[in-house]
Amino acid sequence: MDLKQLIHSQFDDLSKSQKKVATHILDFPRQVALSSAQEMGEAIGVSETTVIRFCYSLEFSGYTELQKAIREQLLSPESSLSAYQQAKVELQQQPHFFAQVMEQDRAAIAETAKGIEEADYDLAVERLSQARKVHVLGLRSSFAAANWLSYTLGLVRSEVQLIRPETEDVIQTLSEMDSGSVLIVISFHRYLKETVKIAELAKEQGCFVIGISDSQLAPIHAASDVLFPIYSPNKSTLDATASLFSFMNALAAGLVVKEKEAFGQRQEKYRALDSDYLFIEGAGKK
Template sequence: MTNFIEKIKENYPSFSSGHKKVGKYVMDHPQSVAMNSASQLGQEAGVSETTVIRFCYALGYSGYSEMQNEVRKHLIFQKSSLQEYLADKEGNDPHPTFFVRSLQRDMANIQTLMEKINMDDIHLAARKIYDSTNILVTGVRTSFAVAHWLSFTLNIIKGHSHLVQPGIDDINYLLTTVDSQSVFIAISFHRYSSMTLDLAELAKKQGAFVIGITDSALSPLRELSDILIPINLSTTSTIDSAPAVFSLVNAIVAGVTVIDKESIEKRREAYENFYPGKFLV
């Protein structure tokens, strides 16, 4: 099946000057196409909205929406994160400077996250978690470690937090506990798990406030989340982006703790004063 890039290349020589502007812009800025309306795309490409729509017709699409959906799918399912991770490390020796560069990249990713993320969304996420009576967190494959840490830590400082593990938990029972006072945190990155998406959809239908933590604003979680928190890093490698993701969820947890310091302090004291004998190592 011919994708939009191949269609543009094939038809480019016969395009009008306006269509060539649109074609070049679509190929150079596919993420902008995926996020913006035909009118916005026309403004950025320097043409009218009508020209953008006629450009879509020229490529055989029924309209702008059809082309936009194809661009979105292309961005979501481009090369695998593991492939990108291994390719980035190829040719490097385990020399001390290599490890320094790796740590510097992690620092740069966290800095990028700080610059691009919506802090109001982080604040709202922390408030919703604090106000909730039931917190469910899920994430599979590369997202599992983050989901486990977040659920465990929230359970220490807040309580009523449960890690949803498909294949282990009774999902049907867990979903019966979900209501309008619940928060469902779905963590999913490139090669998005259909299980995570299905659980988020079911939780939303039950009335839960859904917080999506993901890699991009184009993630399928965007349609299911009340708050979508994309890390917006250039890499699709979830392995390389993990330090920034852990930093993000740690910031959310920190935000929960400062809302009511007295209550959190009482919970800390109870937690640390409990001595279960041989089970405490």
């Protein structure tokens, strides 16, 4: 088991302080590899003893062995637009470039599917079905996905709202949330503090929070009732896009099946509305 998998498997059993150590290691492996246990503890506000105990909890002989594992397993080049570009340039040197890119997406979707707990998925669909109102939040690079998901869920059920802090009073929106509400939060590296804070406040209101992110240890972990990790070879929404939209489609599909009768009735009302003036037919072949 590699270091990332080891931390993920042990994370829920760690103390609150040790969880801070685990998260810091995954987010800043290079910094940890170059720092002493004391320096690392000071950087995240825990004691050196806590750092050492964390090492023991993962069955390392000490901090030095942990650093060795970090150097060997985690110090790959960090994601960036240039790294994304370089990866695609390498693919371009092979035949059928577009097919190679799409094959990478297919593999990422398969990896994402492996990481989804079916019980969590079923619970998320159930809560989306029973909720009085569903809210969807995703900012900056996650906005397009949040916009698509809110639109799609809105075709399946009523009372779906996309949260837009730039055009609405978010505090007012949060004040109306309760145990009958569901908030879907999409948050990818680099994680925005505003997204995390809104999720935390929603949780305090009794809202059921569904997190979608690139790691089980992402900052929205603490505020999420269920968290779905989306696989990406890099910490980038560019490489995660195919997997993210595929999973969101699976959420919508689950809700359609769950609410089959209500969805059918909703579509009948939709089709009965005289809306021809809104659309134009494509030109036919002569």
